[in-house]
Amino acid sequence: MEDDFQSAYQEEEDRLNGALTEIDTVLERLRSIPVYTGSEYTEQVLEDSREQRRKDLAKLRQEPYFGRLDFQGNDEDERKALYIGKIGVDREQVSDRPLVIDWRAPVASLFYSFTGGTEPASYEAPEGLIEGLVYLKRNVVIRKQILERVADTYNRDSDAPAVSDEFLVYRLGENKDNRLRDIVSTIQEEQDKIIRAAKNTALIIQGVAGSGKTTVALHRLAFLLYQYKEQVSAEKMIIFAPNRMFLDYISDVLPELGVGNIAQSTFPDWAADVLGITLPEQDTAETMNRWFETAGSMPEITEETPGRFKGSTVLMEVIESTIKLLETGAVPEGDFIPWEGAVLRRSMILRWHNEEYAPYPPAKRKERVMARIHRWIEMELKKSPSQAALKERKKKAAAREKTYSGKWPKYDPLMIYKQIFRAVKVPEHWPAAAPEIIPQGVLKETVKELKKGILREEDLPPLLYIHYLLSGNDGGDRFDHIVIDEAQDFSPFQIAVLDLYVKGHSFTILGDLSQGIHAYKGVHAWEEMQTLFAPEHTAYHALTRSYRSTMEIIEFANGILSSGVGSSLLAVPVFRSGNPVRLISYADRQPAAAAAGSERLSAVRTALGALSGCEYRTVAVLTRSLREAAELYDALAGQFEDLHLIDGSMTEYRGGLSVLPVYLSKGLEFDAVILADADSGHYGEAAWDAKLMYVGCTRALHELWLLHDGQLPPYVQLLGEETVSGWPDSQ
Numbered sequence: 012m013e014d015d016f017q018s019a020y021q022e023e024e025d026r027l028n029g030a031l032t033e034i035d036t037v038l039e040r041l042r043s044i045p046v047y048t049g050s051e052y053t054e055q056v057l058e059d060s061r062e063q064r065r066k067d068l069a070k071l072r073q074e075p076y077f078g079r080l081d082f083q084g085n086d087e088d089e090r091k092a093l094y095i096g097k098i099g100v101d102r103e104q105v106s107d108r109p110l111v112i113d114w115r116a117p118v119a120s121l122f123y124s125f126t127g128g129t130e131p132a133s134y135e136a137p138e139g140l141i142e143g144l145v146y147l148k149r150n151v152v153i154r155k156q157i158l159e160r161v162a163d164t165y166n167r168d169s170d171a172p173a174v175s176d177e178f179l180v181y182r183l184g185e186n187k188d189n190r191l192r193d194i195v196s197t198i199q200e201e202q203d204k205i206i207r208a209a210k211n212t213a214l215i216i217q218g219v220a221g222s223g224k225t226t227v228a229l230h231r232l233a234f235l236l237y238q239y240k241e242q243v244s245a246e247k248m249i250i251f252a253p254n255r256m257f258l259d260y261i262s263d264v265l266p267e268l269g270v271g272n273i274a275q276s277t278f279p280d281w282a283a284d285v286l287g288i289t290l291p292e293q294d295t296a297e298t299m300n301r302w303f304e305t306a307g308s309m310p311e312i313t314e315e316t317p318g319r320f321k322g323s324t325v326l327m328e329v330i331e332s333t334i335k336l337l338e339t340g341a342v343p344e345g346d347f348i349p350w351e352g353a354v355l356r357r358s359m360i361l362r363w364h365n366e367e368y369a370p371y372p373p374a375k376r377k378e379r380v381m382a383r384i385h386r387w388i389e390m391e392l393k394k395s396p397s398q399a400a401l402k403e404r405k406k407k408a409a410a411r412e413k414t415y416s417g418k419w420p421k422y423d424p425l426m427i428y429k430q431i432f433r434a435v436k437v438p439e440h441w442p443a444a445a446p447e448i449i450p451q452g453v454l455k456e457t458v459k460e461l462k463k464g465i466l467r468e469e470d471l472p473p474l475l476y477i478h479y480l481l482s483g484n485d486g487g488d489r490f491d492h493i494v495i496d497e498a499q500d501f502s503p504f505q506i507a508v509l510d511l512y513v514k515g516h517s518f519t520i521l522g523d524l525s526q527g528i529h530a531y532k533g534v535h536a537w538e539e540m541q542t543l544f545a546p547e548h549t550a551y552h553a554l555t556r557s558y559r560s561t562m563e564i565i566e567f568a569n570g571i572l573s574s575g576v577g578s579s580l581l582a583v584p585v586f587r588s589g590n591p592v593r594l595i596s597y598a599d600r601q602p603a604a605a606a607a608g609s610e611r612l613s614a615v616r617t618a619l620g621a622l623s624g625c626e627y628r629t630v631a632v633l634t635r636s637l638r639e640a641a642e643l644y645d646a647l648a649g650q651f652e653d654l655h656l657i658d659g660s661m662t663e664y665r666g667g668l669s670v671l672p673v674y675l676s677k678g679l680e681f682d683a684v685i686l687a688d689a690d691s692g693h694y695g696e697a698a699w700d701a702k703l704m705y706v707g708c709t710r711a712l713h714e715l716w717l718l719h720d721g722q723l724p725p726y727v728q729l730l731g732e733e734t735v736s737g738w739p740d741s742q
């Protein structure tokens with residue numbers, strides 16, 4: 012066995028040295044070509060591609076590949092060793108296989124989809140299905156040109172056990188810094204299916220916490236850019252994520268995969284940009300406080316909760332009929348008379364509006380009709396008998412043109428939105444129908460807020476829809492693909508509106524209903540989104556394995572989910588064992604602090620000291636509310652280096668030690684998590700409170716400690732070996 016390993020290592024080392032020499036040869040040749048600085052377009056394009064290649068190869072030299080697959084197609088005479096890396100490299104000499112195969116190439120899919128066994132394997136190639144035998148699947152870890160590790164996950168010629176998770180577990184055991192990383196070397200079969208799914212489908216993915224949703228979505232973008240080179244471009248892809256800090260946290264993955272220029276935004280930022288408005292800042296912080304401040308604070312959520320109602324597609328119909336109404340009565344009554352004696356008949360204006368410019372949306376139609384009227388005036392002016400008459404007529408015409416234009420409906424999305432809710436006066440002929448469809452509670456609250464100038468996130472989809480119906484896409488291009496992360500917090504209306512801005516329903520929509528802590532505005536079942544698309548345009552995938560946390564943490568979090576939420580969407584852990592989850596009462600071993608009434612702070616300080624003193628690089632203290640996070644941060648700041656408070660306004664995630672409210676931790680991960688106030692005073696019995704705690708617990712990779720005042724919520728249970736009570740002996 013040891014001998015086999017030695018010879019495998021030696022073989023890979025030789026191969027690596029050979030590959031590095033070949034890469035250097037290609038690089039030298041590229042560098043020897045003088046850089047083109049002229050103005051000839053074709054030459055410039057060639058130079059750009061050479062420059063990109065130089066950069067790619069220089070990067071690739073450090074870690075040329077990560078995997079090897081030995082495969083023999085049924086039509087081939089011999090088995091071939093294929094080396095798979097982040098970027099493909101062709102050989103300088105003609106050869107039947109590249110030096111490195113891009114991980115996104117069809118044959119590389121075998122590296123991910125083959126899970127062992129003696130049966131033939133196959134992959135989809137442009138020329139059809141290729142079938143054959145896999146002989147070897149090997150992971151090679153190369154860092155800075157040094158071969159660090161060789162691990163076979165399958166070897167047809169060996170008696171060793173078939174595919175194992177050993178290499179994956181080794182990778183998952185590493186500590187994390189302040190950025191999400193690529194997973195090209197360990198993409199799992201279920202993830203690979205999503206990454207390589209066809210472009211023109213609205214993919215909806217339910218994935219448990221830590222199942223790699225965010226990571227998979229980013230790899231999928233890289234795949235689409237490779238597979239559909241001719242049809243898609245990075246500039247026309249966009250990722251929607253919950254906040255700007257999260258965007259910063261994921262910002263390294265795409266460059267690592269050699270992909271740049273993909274737009275990343277939050278929905279409110281993007282919507283504000285399309286609408287040309289500035290959003291009032293108070294919205295996020297105030298909403299968060301409203302919903303997250305204390306245990307059991309969540310009011311009952313019904314279909315008439317403003318966020319749920321406004322997020323449903325019911326409002327779409329109200330909006331459509333309102334715009335229709337405006338459009339039908341748009342052309343003002345009476346003929347247009349720019350000066351006495353000149354008449355433009357209304358019937359003519361109606362013909363322009365209703366027939367000639369019918370294909371344009373209303374706001375554009377108005378623009379065209381008014382421009383046409385203007386041209387008609389200019390023609391008429393030419394018939395003026397004298398200079399004096401011309402001057403007089405010009406003046407009158409300008410004033411009357413303005414008045415006439417003013418009689419058209421105001422095609423202003425915010426104004427129309429206010430009119431629909433009757434927050435402002437509406438023309439007399441408007442039917443009362445619209446408000447009748449809107450529940451009284453929603454109507455009242457919206458009117459109150461609109462009058463105060465408050466716009467909430469749930470007001471944005473209706474506003475965008477009005478904007479779209481009035482003005483179309485503003486001549487802007489549609490996206491080639493849209494990724495929506497944390498999609499359980501999106502509403503069907505948001506998706507429906509985004510569908511107007513993307514080609515071919517090309518979506519990757521990822522989320523976890525168990526983490527639906529924004530249920531007052533998000534979806535409660537994926538069907539709410541699926542039904543927006545024709546069945547042939549949508550597909551559903553479920554990711555059930557969780558890669559982030561140790562088995563102990565996952566079992567513990569599953570316990571919260573099943574007994575606190577009654578959910579069956581439980582995570583299946585990868586076989587990676589760590590320390591038990593620790594439940595620590597503030598009073599435990601702290602008589603002096605207890606007497607002084609400062610045991611909570613003292614416990615958090617001790618826990619943070621203990622965990623940050625280990626080899627962990629990122630440790631987080633999670634509190635129930637932002638106020639509590641800020642207070643703890645103030646009390647601890649001077650005592651720990653590299654300690655940060657994360658509030659909703661941050662745009663950068665710095666890693667190290669963080670204090671943050673649990674609801675802001677969604678999407679992030681930390682080597683160790685201290686969940687402060689894990690007691691029933693902070694987390695009530697409601698499913699929503701349990702979900703919040705579940706989110707907090709599933710942020711931890713290696714270590715999870717829960718600090719409490721002695722009264723645990725009913726869904727926090729001491730499980731057999733996965734949990735222990737009290738401080739570790741060293742404290």
Ligand SMILES: Nc1ncnc2c1ncn2[C@@H]1O[C@H](COP(=O)(O)OP(=O)(O)OP(=O)(O)O)[C@@H](O)[C@H]1O
Nearest residue numbers: 194197198199220221222223224225226558559678
């Ligand atoms: N195939 C894999 N190989 C190695 N690591 C993986 C793999 N899949 C996921 N991971 C790791 O698991 C962690 C969780 O991934 P990610 O944040 O993408 O999950 P998620 O489903 O979006 O989580 P959540 O919903 O809890 O925010 C990351 O550290 C990621 O690198």
